[in-house]
Amino acid sequence: VINFQASLINLFMSNDQEKEQPCNAHSRRSFLKRTTAAAAILATPPAVVKAAENKLDEKGAEYFEKVPLKIEVNGKPYSLQVEPRVTLLDLLREQLALYGSKKGCDYGQCGACTVHVDGKRVLSCLSLAVMQNGKKVTTIEGLSDGEELHPMQQAFIKHDGFQCGYCTPGQIMSAVACIKEGHATSDSEIREYMSGNICRCGAYPNIVNAIKEVATKGGVK
Amino acid sequence: MINFDYSKPATIQNAIAALNKDATAQVIAGGTNLVDLMKRGVMNPEKLVDITALPMKSVEQKGNSFISVHWPSTAK
Numbered sequence: 001v002i003n004f005q006a007s008l009i010n011l012f013m014s015n016d017q018e019k020e021q022p023c024n025a026h027s028r029r030s031f032l033k034r035t036t037a038a039a040a041i042l043a044t045p046p047a048v049v050k051a052a053e054n055k056l057d058e059k060g061a062e063y064f065e066k067v068p069l070k071i072e073v074n075g076k077p078y079s080l081q082v083e084p085r086v087t088l089l090d091l092l093r094e095q096l097a098l099y100g101s102k103k104g105c106d107y108g109q110c111g112a113c114t115v116h117v118d119g120k121r122v123l124s125c126l127s128l129a130v131m132q133n134g135k136k137v138t139t140i141e142g143l144s145d146g147e148e149l150h151p152m153q154q155a156f157i158k159h160d161g162f163q164c165g166y167c168t169p170g171q172i173m174s175a176v177a178c179i180k181e182g183h184a185t186s187d188s189e190i191r192e193y194m195s196g197n198i199c200r201c202g203a204y205p206n207i208v209n210a211i212k213e214v215a216t217k218g219g220v221k
Numbered sequence: 222m223i224n225f226d227y228s229k230p231a232t233i234q235n236a237i238a239a240l241n242k243d244a245t246a247q248v249i250a251g252g253t254n255l256v257d258l259m260k261r262g263v264m265n266p267e268k269l270v271d272i273t274a275l276p277m278k279s280v281e282q283k284g285n286s287f288i289s290v291h292w293p294s295t296a297k
Contacts, residue, residue, distance in 0.1 A: 123253065126256045130271075131249070133229075
């Protein structure tokens with residue numbers, strides 16, 4: 001390892017000496033380059049260099065094997081291989097390219113990642129993907145009937161149930177489940193059962209109005 | 222999040238065996254008070270034992286402090 005570092009330093013120095021030019025600014029720049037590069041190599045712990053040589057990182061990744069996962073998302077079946085640590089939200093966004101579900105806080109406090117698993121609302125950021133094997137997931141993308149919006153989506157537009165829209169996919173998924181659960185009989189009940197979804201723009205009164213309209217008119221599948 | 226092994230035993234005996242095998246193993250059911258701590262690095266289990274496939278129906282509070290677990294009579 002020490003020989004390896006020394007040869008690298010030699011390489012840097014000889015290269016710079018060859019290219020050395022009389023201009024002051026340039027030589028100062030090359031001096032800085034040379035010294036920082038040398039310092040970086042010297043500061044690298046030998047263990048790290050050795051690990052890189054042995055490709056220990058790759059072996060470490062292989063140690064935790066990927067787990068097979070069969071999951072249905074918005075009516076489409078998928079057969080995947082995932083690491084156990086992948087959350088349902090990361091699976092949806094990064095592997096299935098469904099960007100509708102938002103990563104707000106990633107700690108289960110904001111509700112922006114709410115999706116339906118087997119018809120129940122869950123926080124996808126706190127759900128491990130491997131635990132959803134054989135289940136049916138519905139995201140905001142799967143709510144509408146083709147080009148025709150879901151009644152809740154239409155109601156959110158009508159009542160201005162959002163400003164920036166970041167929390168909206170989660171709000172709508174929660175709102176649909178809230179009515180299905182039968183927890184939309186009064187304003188205070190709606191507010192209580194929608195309390196897991198935070199809206200920083202403060203569109204709460206309009207969200208409540210939207211849910212109230214869908215709850216009284218019906219239309220939730 | 223640091224990676225871990227995952228197992229989903231179907232019987233209570235296998236779940237206990239899996240937990241006894243690894244000192245850092247943790248039980249996971251919903252995960253709402255474990256996954257967030259694992260993301261922060263507060264909890265770093267090397268193994269998660271998923272108990273959602275166990276033949277247990279519910280956990281109920283009896284009186285002020287007693288908790289009983291119910292499962293179908295077919296389970297041992």
